[in-house]
Every structure is written in C-alpha cells, then in structure tokens.
Amino acid sequence: MLKVRKVREDELLKVAGLWKEFMKYNTDFNASFAVNKKASEIFSREMLEKLKESDSRLSVAESEGELIGFCYSYISQKPKYFKLHKFGFIGDLYVTPEYRRNGIGKALVEDAIDFFKKNKIKQIELLVARRNENTIKFWESLGFSHLLTWMYKRS
Numbered sequence: 001m002l003k004v005r006k007v008r009e010d011e012l013l014k015v016a017g018l019w020k021e022f023m024k025y026n027t028d029f030n031a032s033f034a035v036n037k038k039a040s041e042i043f044s045r046e047m048l049e050k051l052k053e054s055d056s057r058l059s060v061a062e063s064e065g066e067l068i069g070f071c072y073s074y075i076s077q078k079p080k081y082f083k084l085h086k087f088g089f090i091g092d093l094y095v096t097p098e099y100r101r102n103g104i105g106k107a108l109v110e111d112a113i114d115f116f117k118k119n120k121i122k123q124i125e126l127l128v129a130r131r132n133e134n135t136i137k138f139w140e141s142l143g144f145s146h147l148l149t150w151m152y153k154r155s
C-alpha cells in the first residue's frame with residue numbers, strides 16, 4: 001500500500017540516493033545538472049537542517065517498507081515590489097522508474113499542495129527541463145501552466 005508522509009531523519013541517506021538518481025536523470029537533458037562526488041553527503045546534510053524549519057517539506061512515498069519517491073518543497077519570497085510576495089516552490093520530485101504511472105507523483109504533489117495550503121500559499125512554481133517532455137505533460141495534467149523560459153549561454 002502506498003503511503004506519502006514526511007521523511008524521517010534516519011531516512012535522509014536513502015532519499016539522497018533517490019535524489020542522486022534524479023540528478024543523473026536530469027543530466028541526460030543538460031550537463032548543467034551534473035553533480036560532484038560529495039553531492040549526496042551535502043544534500044543529506046542540508047536536508048537535515050531544512051527538517052528543523054517549518055517553511056519546507058521533504059516528503060517520501062513508501063510502499064511495502066521501501067522508499068520509492070520523494071518531493072522537496074519550500075516557501076520562498078519574491079522581491080518586495082511584487083504584489084505576490086510569498087510563493088511555494090517544488091524543488092525536487094522523483095519516482096523510481098518501475099513505480100511510475102501509478103499516481104505516486106500526483107500523490108507526492110498533492111501532499112506538497114496540502115503543505116502550501118496550510119501555509120496560505122496561493123501560487124506554486126517549479127522548474128522543469130524543456131526537453132523533459134513527459135514530465136511537462138505530468139505537470140500540465142495537474143493543472144500547471146508555463147510561466148517563463150529559463151535560458152542559458154555557456155562560454
């Protein structure tokens with residue numbers, strides 16, 4: 001049975017493993033996502049700090065005692081001159097390949113939406129690689145629209 005819940009501290013290394021798979025997946029779209037050897041260690045250390053704060057949520061999807069996905073979301077702020085001040089940001093979302101298309105990604109996003117609702121957040125944003133077409137379809141299926149195109153130039 002699927003359960004989506006807040007991560008436990010002792011699970012951070014396992015989540016770091018999933019996060020590394022997520023970053024490797026992203027690297028296929030663009031080399032900008034390549035991480036260094038200490039990435040998992042840095043990720044779990046930073047998440048340990050975030051767990052103490054109330055403006056972020058790291059949730060996991062668990063099935064038969066196994067962690068098969070995670071979602072990291074947080075509350076962020078626009079520059080003060082915008083009417084929209086606080087907004088929610090979904091930073092990382094990943095479901096292990098063999099468990100995809102079973103509603104787990106959607107359940108993780110619903111958990112994030114619930115977290116934002118409880119914090120009276122009215123707008124949720126995220127970034128997705130332009131070439132990640134299937135994931136763009138996923139976000140569109142959940143009612144997300146395109147806002148910006150993030151461009152880059154490498155020298």
Ligand SMILES: CC(C)(COP(=O)(O)OP(=O)(O)OC[C@H]1O[C@@H](n2cnc3c(N)ncnc32)[C@H](O)[C@@H]1OP(=O)(O)O)[C@@H](O)C(=O)NCCC(=O)NCCS
Pocket residue numbers: 022025092093094095096099100101102103104105106107126127128129132134135137138139141142
């Ligand atoms: C994106 C991701 C989290 C979706 O997780 P998932 O558990 O497979 O998604 P769900 O089963 O909840 O999908 C919900 C709906 O989204 C759409 N969708 C999901 N995957 C899709 C795909 N590959 N192609 C087309 N539509 C898709 C469908 O409408 C789906 O509903 P349906 O299966 O009833 O047709 C997962 O594919 C993943 O981890 N991808 C790699 C990492 C990634 O891209 N993360 C997001 C970065 S922004």
